[in-house]
Amino acid sequence: MERVTIQEASHRLNVSRKTIRECIRDGELKAFREPGPRGDQWVVELPEDGWQDRHKKAYTDLAQNLPKWWWANESSKGHVHYIAELGIEEIHALYLCGFHSENIWSSTGHSEADRCPKCLEIATSQGLPIDAA
Numbered sequence: 001m002e003r004v005t006i007q008e009a010s011h012r013l014n015v016s017r018k019t020i021r022e023c024i025r026d027g028e029l030k031a032f033r034e035p036g037p038r039g040d041q042w043v044v045e046l047p048e049d050g051w052q053d054r055h056k057k058a059y060t061d062l063a064q065n066l067p068k069w070w071w072a073n074e075s076s077k078g079h080v081h082y083i084a085e086l087g088i089e090e091i092h093a094l095y096l097c098g099f100h101s102e103n104i105w106s107s108t109g110h111s112e113a114d115r116c117p118k119c120l121e122i123a124t125s126q127g128l129p130i131d132a133a
């Protein structure tokens with residue numbers, strides 16, 4: 001079994017470092033302390049392929065169930081944008097129009113006029129669900 005750092009495991013398994021740590025705590029992943037270049041470090045035993053699929057599915061499900069439109073600022077100014085990608089490691093939202101923000105704010109109660117015209121155009125042309133919750 002290959003042993004890698006938590007960061008490498010996060011990268012290889014395509015889940016956040018937080019998920020890796022939680023899995024270690026739950027005993028779902030095996031972790032060991034090994035001497036590294038800068039002193040002892042935690043290494044994780046890479047699990048079998050099935051593990052990855054299960055957690056990736058959980059993430060995909062989560063992403064699919066998210067609302068599509070978000071405010072890109074706290075004061076709800078400008079337009080609500082259509083989320084294209086949510087960072088895995090931490091929130092770093094990328095919207096369809098290419099705009100991105102460091103955080104997302106709920107757009108509950110926004111009106112159709114609030115929607116970014118460019119996001120709307122792209123979502124429509126790609127046949128994405130516009131009014132999905």
Ligand SMILES: [Zn+2]
Pocket residue numbers: 079080081082095096097098099116117118119
């Ligand atoms: Zn937009």
